[in-house]
Amino acid sequence: PEDIKKLMYPFKYSSTFTRKETKIDDSNLKEREKERIFCQRCYNLKYHNKIKSSSSSSSSSSWQENLTMDKSFLNFLQKKKNSIILTIIDIIDFPGSLIKNLDNLIGKNNPNILIANKIDLLPKNFDEDMIKIWLKNSCSEYGIKNIHKIFLCSAKKNWMIKDLCNEISKIKYYNDNIYLIGNTNVGKSELINSFLRTYVHNSKKYEVTSSHIPGTTINMLGLPLNIFGDTFGKSIKGMLFNNNNNNQEDHRFLFDTPGIVNENQLFHFLDQEELKMIIPQKSIRPLTYVFKPGKSLLFGGLGRIDYKMGEKPIRITVFSGLDSHITSIEKADKFYKQLSSNEQNHFLKPPIGSIERLKKFPEIIKSIKDLKVVSNEELYIKTKKVSILDIVWSGVGWCSIGGVKIGETAIFDVWSPDGKGVYVRNVPL
Template sequence: MENTNVNKELLDYCSGCGIKLQTTDSNKLGYIPKENASICQRCYKIKHYNEISSITLEEDDFLKILSHVGQTKSLVLNIVDIFDFEGSLITGLRRFVGSNPTIMVVNKVDLLPKNLNLNRILNWVKKQAKEYGVNVVDVVMCSAKKNIGFSRVIEALDKHRKGRDIYVVGATNVGKSTLINRLINDFSDLDEELTTSRYPGTTLDLVKIPLEDGKYIVDTPGIVYTSRMTEIISKRDLQKITPEQSLKPRVYQLNERQTLFFGALARFDFVQGERQSFTCFISNSVYVHRTKLEKADELYENQKGEMLSPPGVEEIQSLPPLTKHAFRIPKSKKLDILISGLGWIKCSNEIGAEVVIHVPKGVKVVLRESMI
């Protein structure tokens, strides 16, 4: 894939987020302090200072932009995050893409514990996607950041593209721009990369990357799901809960009526059952504290934002109140409890258990077949 000269009309749009450039109002999207700049002031700050502006795109605008995909004849590349599979899955994707074929690219496999059988994970992904009614022509696992499995992404594109534009869709913070930048670096002559950031909502409009046959790779804005922990916490805390390295499973042998705190962001109560192990797959930067269930409420009130962090004392004030999700783990079942955006807890035993998860109101909690 190689590009031709960039279409002149594209120069009127930010090469980072895709928004139309303007020089009149610094409080609005697309502002540039001087003419002939290739990226807006917002993207400049993200790129050079990792600083995000408070200016964002409204949800209705996201949906309006994505609805355009179904009106095209294209190949759709749907990027999902293996660390937050259910949270990043676009279950209503067919409404947006219409009859266009879709490839699911499962990104960030470098975050999984080492020495895993990726074929088994691939089968798990296919089964989960089918259960959620997500129809795809191919599933590819990769790490755009670490360049793992990227050749398989290219093979899938070559197989299914058939001369069409490629639209890249996904939820926020799944690594869309990182993946597209690898396409740009490896298969085009463009000098500019897309703006990448750990902060959600970086891309604001369609960003077109021209190909040698006159077609385009088109980056779309990430869909914002407020049911993900990553959408409701501060920038500082987002850096702490977003894994940067391979997850190190943390195994806890718990007795009945013991509690685990994941900072002050979530709480796991083992309410009833025989002594057994629970394995936590979360960022290595998140502090886990064990206590007795009868002391948990008092401990949370006294230590949230301090010993129990993230979030910190100031950030905890803006966090929604914790709500309960009760689950019964049947005997002889290997199940995960996913806390969207934070990670998951593996419950694999022959005994059975009753557990309660406490998370900020609105955050998705899912009981699923164990991934690992």
């Protein structure tokens, strides 16, 4: 029944989120697009989703050459005082897209706004408040406590962008630049573009190149805040210059910083075509399976979960843009042995391509062994929620384990390429 379903899982069943979308006037967009001048690298990214090395004529040159940024470059933020930090994460890759040790990196004096991006990909009708509380608690578990406020946004669809900018303009002690930080591929460039689309007349002139290829912002990119007009301009200037001199030029910048490489993100293993296969284009439709002991759920060639031991069937709900399949554990073992051969099964994709490509793909190994899942009776009585935990494949999706009866234990093995990129997290309660 609906009322029972509602209690189970906020990503799927709740209905309190109202989407605040800013309508953008895109008349003459095509005309303006024609006027834009791209460098060759950005042109290839935007129109062909390819990165071509400027030093080599080979079109197969890898985007990975750009993935050289680690988070040490953020050390300069510790010395800053009163800079607003916008930390962006990908909601469908949480906690995988969280920057570890963030509080130390950005220092105490800089207010940190957490932006959970790509909200448009979540199943419709999720519970906004519940997800915010869950994000806050989970961040705290990872030692991230300095969070001024959390915003659930979609940079692509301009959801909540005005609210976010209003909040930024309200922060009082703000007298330095704004820095946007996050792992590769979380949507930093798209967010800057969303600010531009929302606030800047003829924004196409400034737009930054956004692509599903990780690592596409090479250097720190600064946009003068005065192009944003009222939002970051006048209201801030009033506070900044004690209302004495509102005409003074604003010389501060909004910086889009290079993506921080997290080697655990699974899309570092994928090439351009494969990335296209895993990144969902629209809101994810959850799929619930009855999962019996002895069965394995396959996430293409990127991982699997085996229900190794347990008394009864449980419920497993998959949230991913990638097709999932259920088979027996024995068959799964056999299929994954074929992964690097040309007999590769159609449901083990990605990886895709030539036999050389398949051979190069990292072996799928056990990342978590004997994961014990038990129902928490106390929690069940308190919340009436039967989902117990989520297993997340970074950037690929997650599955929510539910329906383990009180007093029973279900035991799982979880597999991923090279044993990387898998997280177990509590479900939002």
